[in-house]
Amino acid sequence: MADDSKALVQWSPSFVEELLPAAQKTALLYNLSYLCLANFPTLERIIRTRAVETQLLFGSSDATMLKCILTSENLVQSLFPMLEKAVEKNKPVLAVKYLEKARAWIKDIIKDVDRIVERYDLHNKDVATSTSDVIKEKLDTEKVMKEKDQELKNNEEALNQLKAELQKASTELAxxxxxxNAKSQELQGFSRSITQTSKGLGIFAALVPFIGLIVKSIYDAAKDHEHSAKMKALEAELNNLIADKSVLKNKEWQFQLQIIDWQMKVSKASFERSSIPDPIHLSEVQNSLTKIQAILIQLKNFWESVAQMLDSLEKKTFVGEDLIEDLCELKDEFVQSIRAAKxxxxxxxxxxxxxSAIFKLNTRDAYKFLEVSPSSLSKEEWAKEYDSVKKQLEELGPPKHVTSPETPAIEN
Structure with missing residues (x-):
């Protein structure tokens, strides 16, 4: 069982892996925005206010993830053991009761995630308003400035060229x-068609929403070599696409780093001229918040699919009289599926x-820069802090897709 547990780690939904860089990037971009608006007290206060709101929002997000943890633990420690006993004692009515309780837990999570997603939407609009405020003050302050120096012009031209390259890479990645997605659906459709011909595999597929485990189970139980060959061919095509995606994500990330670097050069040039820089980093904060919001929406969709899965399991397995008889015949397979689901x-x-740990960390430690006003820093201190944040951004890479040599590289 220990080996099985190790092999299962990568089959959990992968969207959690995207949270860490998005949350860290949000804090670092707030830090850059704070530094770039030094000596403009009104704008400093705007950034500080929005950053504190983000901290509070991350705290609420942590509470939502905690509810997901507790519900998962309840499934493992309460629902599955109860289902196992109900199956062993041939009591489908009792199993239905337990499944209804689990659906109530999941319904509560879906409502909670809905609320937090709405809060992200409202907060992002506030950040957008702050960006507009910065732009307005910049325009009011720089009415007297009619020409930019050559260095600033060159930096902006390089920045625009990189943005075009990034757009091209992002389009290829999309x-x-x-x-x-299309190949994954094809693979899932083929694997589901196989599980429908086997009651044992069908029960396992109803209990475990992770396609990788279903594919592995099909291999373990495979008797039709033609099915196995087609499954492996589909996996090979999917893995090649995933490898291409990894290359493109790294290419996109390198362009993003170069853009941030040139944005910093533009900001430095503006800072030296004592003019208000464009709120470029604050706009990027919006993108990071949108990314986190999208991840939470994926979380909600995941729980909705689990709720539908449990509903189907109840109706097809524990309610229909003909299937209750099948349940008695397949008792061992059902119990094994429940244990694997745990x-x-x-x-x-x-x-x-x-x-949850990511949200806690970004709630507690990532916004300590707010304790010091950037306008109180000397030029040397400002440059040191700026370079430090730049280095942290460079070290913050895209999430890596990790697979086990024993299992196919299928993304959920």
Whole structure:
């Protein structure tokens, strides 16, 4: 069982992996915005206010992830053991009662995530308003400035060229992601068609929403070599697309780093001229917040699919009289599926735990820069702080797709 648990880790939903760079990037971009608006007290206060609001929002997000952890643990420690007993004692009515209780837990999570997603939407609009405030003050302050110096002009031209390159790379990445989604659906459709011909695999597929485990189970139980060959061919095509995606994500990330670097050069040039820089980093904060919001929406969609899965399991397995008889015949397979599901959900809880730790860290430590006003820094201190944040951004890379050599590289 220990080996199974280790192999299951990468089959939990992967969206949690995206949270850490998005949350860290948000804090670092706030820090840059704070530094770039030094000596403009009104704008400093705007940034400080929005950053504190983000901290509070991350605290609420942590509470939501905690609820996901507790629900996952309840599934492992309460629902699955109760289902196992109900199956062993041939009491489908009792199983239905337990499944209804689990659906109530999940319904509560979906409502909670809905509320937090709405708060992100409102907060992002506030940040957008702050960006407009900065732009307005910049325009009012710089009415007397008619020409930019050559260095600033060159930096902006280089920045625009890099943005065009980034757009091209992002478009290529989006196309590959479409192909991955299409191939994943093809693989899932084929694997589901196989599980429908086997009651044992069908029960396992109803309990475990992680496609990788279903594919592995099909391999373990495979008797039709033609099915296995097609499955492997689909996996090979999918893995090639995932490899292409990894290359493109790294390419996109390098362009993003170069753009941030040139944005810094533009900001430095503006800072030396004592003019208000464009709120470029504050705009990027909006993008990071939108990314986190999208991840939470994925979390909500995941729980909705689990709720539908449990509903289907109840109606098809525990309510229909003909299937109750099948349940008695397949008791051993059902119990084995429940035990495997415990391990899978334990891994998912661990992933949510990681997300909770990310929100806690970014609530507590990532915004300590707000304790010092950037206008109080000397030029040397300002440059040192600026370079430090720049280095941290450079070290912050895109999430890596990690696979086990024992299992196919399928993204959930």
């Amino acid at each position: 196309e590959v992601e479409k192909k991955i 391990v899978a959900w334990g891994c998912f809880a661990a992933g949510c735990n990681k997300a």
